[in-house]
């Protein structure tokens with residue numbers, strides 16, 4: 001469950017990162033399902049306010065947080081050079097020159113970066129913003145197209161290996177450690193019925209028919225910061241899972257989130273559906289950024305990737321539910337089940353609309 005965050009000694013952490021001024025207030029930032037994030041406001045000499053983003057990395061999920069931070073350092077440095085330093089994430093360093101700090105007594109693992117004045121969207125009705133989100137993720141990939149992938153650690157192994165995710169789910173179903181399986185039979189039956197289809201992209205990856213690129217791997221559109229007035233994309237955030245991967249997974253995961261007519265954890269399933277207009281807008285922003293590098297085969301997998309990644313995430317939520325809610329942060333009892341049902345409702349609608357989605361991609 002999520003705490004208030006006020007149990008942490010933010011003043012001390014600020015000192016470790018040598019931040020200037022006096023700490024004035026702390027505001028929790030909700031949204032992420034893994035790490036804990038806070039905006040910490042300092043008052044500097046002359047009364048000027050300066051905000052920072054403090055994040056406590058979830059070390060249950062990221063077993064080697066030092067490697068996560070090494071990846072982030074390399075990726076942000078690369079992007080910084082390309083973009084001339086404008087609107088780039090910058091992580092602060094401790095006196096020992098590290099971009100993270102591990103608290104000795106608690107083993108809490110902290111990082112601090114600049115706070116960009118911005119807005120983000122969980123549900124977005126504005127077609128232009130969706131188009132711009134597509135551009136932001138497309139450009140992110142383009143910026144990293146000449147980055148040496150061998151420099152990156154695999155921060156979570158087999159992260160988007162859908163086949164493996166489903167194998168894990170069915171093993172957990174067998175074990176039924178928390179006695180929750182009987183309640184989710186319908187969900188399990190559906191996932192079993194689409195197991196082959198949902199694993200298509202991972203199989204193609206293993207066969208070597210899709211190229212590995214440096215990808216973001218967590219492309220929810222609330223990971224794009226937009227300018228508060230102009231809505232121009234400022235930067236892409238949440239770089240914990242930047243790793244070699246499939247371009248289709250970045251596309252699919254973004255669309256899974258952005259083209260949903262409701263939120264990811266909607267309880268009222270009648271509000272959940274897949275919006276083809278939104279899909280088209282995102283695709284029109286994303287695909288042209290990569291048009292020179294995408295292979296024929298990659299283009300063919302874009303529409304299907306939305307289905308695969310949605311089933312994959314539903315399986316991850318369901319697996320977490322039946323294994324005792326240890327991975328994703330939950331706000332209430334049964335939250336992971338609510339998420340599963342919303343994602344499966346979405347997956348079914350995507351499955352129905354696949355031919356139309358393929359047509360839209362082909363036209364672009």
Ligand code: GN1
Pocket residue numbers: 031032033034035061217218220238240241264313
């Ligand atoms: C997690 O932490 P957050 O909210 O950015 C998860 C993603 C899921 C997403 C679903 C490291 O992302 O894979 O798609 O929740 N990140 C990790 O909301 O597992």
Ligand code: MG
Pocket residue numbers: 034218238240
């Ligand atoms: Mg994330």
